Amino acid sequence: MKQRLTRRTALKGMFNGAAVAVGVPLLDAFLDNNGMALAATGAPVPVRFGTWFWGLGVNPTRWFPDVAGPNYDLKPELAPIRDYAHKINVLGNFNVPLDGAPNLPHSSGGPAIRTGRALTAERGLPGESFDVTISDLIGTRTRFRSLEMSSSGDPRNSLSGRGGGNLNPSEVSAAGLYERIFGLGFKDPNNSVFTPDPLVMARRSVLSSVTDQRKDLEKMVGAADRHKLDQYYTSVRQLENQLEVELTRPEPLQSCAVPKGAPNRAVNAEIENVLINHKLMADLVVMALACDQTRVFNMMFNNGASSLTRIGSTITHHQLTHEEPLDNTLGYQPEATYFLTRIMEAWVYFVGALDQVKEGDRTLLDNTLVLAHSETEFAKFHTIDNIPMMTAGSGGGKLKTGIYVDGLGSPVSRVGLTLQQVMGVPLDRWGTKSLETSKTISELVA
Numbered sequence: 001m002k003q004r005l006t007r008r009t010a011l012k013g014m015f016n017g018a019a020v021a022v023g024v025p026l027l028d029a030f031l032d033n034n035g036m037a038l039a040a041t042g043a044p045v046p047v048r049f050g051t052w053f054w055g056l057g058v059n060p061t062r063w064f065p066d067v068a069g070p071n072y073d074l075k076p077e078l079a080p081i082r083d084y085a086h087k088i089n090v091l092g093n094f095n096v097p098l099d100g101a102p103n104l105p106h107s108s109g110g111p112a113i114r115t116g117r118a119l120t121a122e123r124g125l126p127g128e129s130f131d132v133t134i135s136d137l138i139g140t141r142t143r144f145r146s147l148e149m150s151s152s153g154d155p156r157n158s159l160s161g162r163g164g165g166n167l168n169p170s171e172v173s174a175a176g177l178y179e180r181i182f183g184l185g186f187k188d189p190n191n192s193v194f195t196p197d198p199l200v201m202a203r204r205s206v207l208s209s210v211t212d213q214r215k216d217l218e219k220m221v222g223a224a225d226r227h228k229l230d231q232y233y234t235s236v237r238q239l240e241n242q243l244e245v246e247l248t249r250p251e252p253l254q255s256c257a258v259p260k261g262a263p264n265r266a267v268n269a270e271i272e273n274v275l276i277n278h279k280l281m282a283d284l285v286v287m288a289l290a291c292d293q294t295r296v297f298n299m300m301f302n303n304g305a306s307s308l309t310r311i312g313s314t315i316t317h318h319q320l321t322h323e324e325p326l327d328n329t330l331g332y333q334p335e336a337t338y339f340l341t342r343i344m345e346a347w348v349y350f351v352g353a354l355d356q357v358k359e360g361d362r363t364l365l366d367n368t369l370v371l372a373h374s375e376t377e378f379a380k381f382h383t384i385d386n387i388p389m390m391t392a393g394s395g396g397g398k399l400k401t402g403i404y405v406d407g408l409g410s411p412v413s414r415v416g417l418t419l420q421q422v423m424g425v426p427l428d429r430w431g432t433k434s435l436e437t438s439k440t441i442s443e444l445v446a
Contacts, residue, residue, distance in 0.1 A: 045359050045367050047396040048289050049134045049423050050297040052350060052372040053110065053159060054343045055306040056321055056379040058388045059332045064092045065404040072404035077337070080344040084351050084392070086402040087365060089444060091389040094407035094415060097434035098384075106304035106318075109375035109384040110159045116413040116431030124165030127432075130416045131160050132168075134423045135296040143185065146296035147285060149177060150303075151278035151346075153267040157303045170300055174280035178262035181288045186258075255357050255364065256291035259284060269307040269316075271342055282350045290357050290364055301346055304375040308339055321379035336379075347372055351392045362396075369395035371419060389415060391444075398422045400446050413437045418444060 058064075058077055065072035072090060074082055081088050096109055101118040111119045117126040131146060139145040150157040150170035158167040171177045218226050262280050266273065278301060285297050302308050306317035320336035327334055354365035373389040376382055389412075394401050399422050407414065413431035418440040420427060429438045 045362075045396070046292060046295050047138065047398075047423070048295045048297075048364075048368040049131065049138065049395070049419075050285075050299065050368060050370045051114075051131055051159070052299045052301065052347060052370055054301045054347070054372070054374050055106065055304040055376075056302075056317060056336075056339070057374045057376040057383075058340060058378070059337060060378055060386065060388075062332060062337075063388060064386075065090060068404050068406040070403050072402075077340055077344065080341070080348050081351075081390075084348065084355065087355065087392060087394070088351065089391045089399075089401055090404045091391070091415060091441075092404065092406055093386050093409060094389070094412040095385040095409050096387065096412050099433045103382060103384055105382045106375055106379075109387050110304060110373070112384070112435065113373055113387065113389070113412055113416065114159050115163070116416050116435050116437075118433065118435065121165070124167060125159070125161050125163050127163040129160050129162075130420050130425075130430075131296055131298055132162055133420060133425055137424055139294065139296045142292055142294050144181075144288070144294040146298065147171070147177075147181070147288060147294050148298045148300075149281050149285065150300040151281055152269050152274045152300070152302045152307065153277075154303060154307075157300045158298065159300070160298045168298070170298075171281075173264070173267045174262040174277055174284060175264040177281050177284050178259065181284060181293055182258060186293070253290060253292060255359050257287065258291065259287055269302070269309055270311050271308045271317075271339060272311050274302065274308060275342060275346055278346050279349060282353050286353045286357060286364065289354075289368065290359075299350065301343060306339065310338075318379075333380075347390075354393065365393045367396050368393040369399060369419065369422060371415070385409075387412065391419075394446065395422050398446050400444050403444060405441055405443060407441075410439070411435050411437050414439055414441055421445075 062075050063077040065075065065078070067073065072085070074085065078090070096112045096118075098108065098112075098118045101108070101120050104119060104122055107122055108119045111117070111125050111129075114129040114131070115125055115127040116130075119126050135146045146160065146168070148158055148160055148168045148170040150172050153172045155169045155172050156167070158170045160168040171180060218229060221229070262284060265276070267277055268274075278299075281299070285294075285299065288294050289297070302317070306321075308317040309315065317336065317339040320333060320339075324333040324335050326332060351365060351370070354368055354370070355363045357364035359367055370392045371389065372392065374387055376384060377386045377388065391399065391401075393399075411431065411434060413435040414437050417427070417430040417437055420430065421440060422445065429436060431437055
């Protein structure tokens with residue numbers, strides 16, 4: 001006789017002689033037919049992955065190089081990267097076909113790059129972002145599967161998630177990020193004393209005691225519920241892995257230097273404050289990587305429809321891109337372009353912070369692969385073809401650097417496919433509809 005499932009169904013086990021139970025998510029099987037009712041050890045240096053986002057694109061003729069290949073020319077708006085150009089690739093002329101979906105201003109470009117799918121709704125993601133896919137591969141043995149940050153102060157400013165409209169929220173203050181990484185639960189890998197937390201031990205044991213019943217439960221439900229259970233148990237497994245990490249003595253890491261703290265300062269969209277907040281958070285995430293607290297990160301400098309302002313002004317970066325006239329002499333919008341200049345300076349600071357940390361014969365940047373991109377090419381017209389993108393670092397020597405790649409109008413999903421393959425994700429095709437591709441950017445793969 002088939003066991004009846006109810007909303008009270010739970011996975012039950014024993015822990016220290018006491019009964020424990022772990023609930024399951026709301027499954028279709030619980031509803032009626034209408035669905036309405038109820039380094040020193042010799043271990044290899046880890047390879048990291050991250051993203052860095054800025055909103056409102058560039059002035060194309062002043063940013064993109066003229067000739068594809070190595071030793072690319074640096075136009076005025078790309079010039080800030082000069083000192084690191086040999087470790088940065090510039091990607092241009094990759095397009096975002098929408099297959100009939102509308103171009104949602106400042107919303108369509110970013111999700112297409114991150115998921116290989118055209119966005120059909122104003123918010124959320126149309127599928128799993130590639131950073132999540134990569135973190136499922138390389139982020140399961142660290143305290144944090146990934147870290148998300150927004151230096152302009154909006155926790156909803158994120159392009160990371162598993163799809164279904166859900167986004168991983170961003171940390172918005174350096175003080176909050178410090179407490180999360182180096183506060184309660186942090187174990188200094190270079191400390192000679194290691195004492196596991198008994199509360200963590202109990203939480204780990206409770207979860208482990210019920211996992212054997214999963215297969216029996218899956219046999220009782222339909223395909224849709226099995227998919228829900230799979231997503232649910234993915235989260236449970238991630239929690240178990242994180243708890244297990246907290247119970248394991250970390251390996252010593254020469255490059256790990258625990259910061260003393262971060263100031264608790266005001267967070268807002270004024271560019272002067274955003275730059276400071278970004279610098280503080282950049283330094284913290286660099287040490288989080290060096291101390292192996294995470295191997296995946298997502299930094300959002302500003303939002304797509306950029307809310308950045310200058311101290312003493314109420315006019316936003318976004319307003320300027322649409323309302324400021326083109327200077328006939330200069331050929332661009334000087335007030336709007338001021339923000340882009342500061343954004344590029346922030347990107348260079350982030351790259352430089354990674355490159356300053358030595359890891360043997362390489363640097364932390366060399367052992368990291370970062371994708372930086374915007375959501376539009378030229379913000380005044382909301383164009384989503386030829387969105388500016390860069391990669392920094394070689395992912396542990398797996399990617400060539402110092403190259404300008406001309407995508408010749410091919411789908412932007414080629415970028416995501418290449419990044420995932422370089423990071424070890426076993427897939428040979430990625431994307432949907434016109435964004436589906438099996439063609440990597442071979443000239444970048446080492």
